[in-house]
């Protein structure tokens with residue numbers, strides 16, 4: 001697959017088939033992602049791969065934690081900042097399109113809670129990745145992590161697999177920390193679902209919008 005094709009073909013998939021992904025394929029994708037650049041080459045990424053019974057155990061524990069402590073949804077690290085325009089509109093546009101495809105009416109909080117909970121099943125993907133970072137590192141290292149994630153997702157796409165990056169995994173982080181024995185000096189930044197797209201699922205028809213180049217670029221030429 002050409003680079004531009006992989007870039008355009010990648011999308012967030014939120015329903016996966018049960019077909020397993022061989023460990024060698026996951027390893028090859030991680031090897032590709034490790035070629036990502038990072039400031040002074042510190043390579044700050046750390047990844048927990050969960051598959052098989054280990055995946056099922058994590059899913060069960062985090063979902064149980066979420067049911068008993070639904071308010072425990074704040075990330076351990078300051079991660080959101082203040083929501084304002086134009087970001088709120090973009091976020092609502094995505095939410096409206098996604099929940100529309102799934103058939104969840106606006107204001108149906110129970111159905112919304114249920115659908116968001118699918119994050120913690122990795123949307124039924126057979127492989128889940130939990131990405132962590134050393135707490136001592138600064139914000140530049142999160143740029144490195146983002147580049148690593150995009151490399152990983154494009155590598156997966158080029159191999160016929162699909163992904164969904166998931167900030168959701170920084171919520172209910174204490175359960176994930178306990179199950180995966182993540183050291184206290186690392187933050188759980190996000191997760192990634194990895195597997196084969198369920199092409200019959202309506203939610204996967206979602207095509208997210210993008211602003212034109214002119215909306216985010218200032219040219220200085222003279």
Ligand SMILES: Cc1cc2nc3c(=O)[nH]c(=O)nc-3n(C[C@H](O)[C@H](O)[C@H](O)COP(=O)(O)O)c2cc1C
Nearest residue numbers: 010011012014094119164165166167168169190208
């Ligand atoms: C850092 C990051 C965190 C994300 N967290 C979630 C998440 O928790 N759940 C989810 O369904 N999608 C999540 N997404 C997917 C975004 O909603 C998606 O990338 C965006 O809407 C653009 O759509 P596309 O990936 O299909 O191009 C996340 C994406 C990124 C990059």
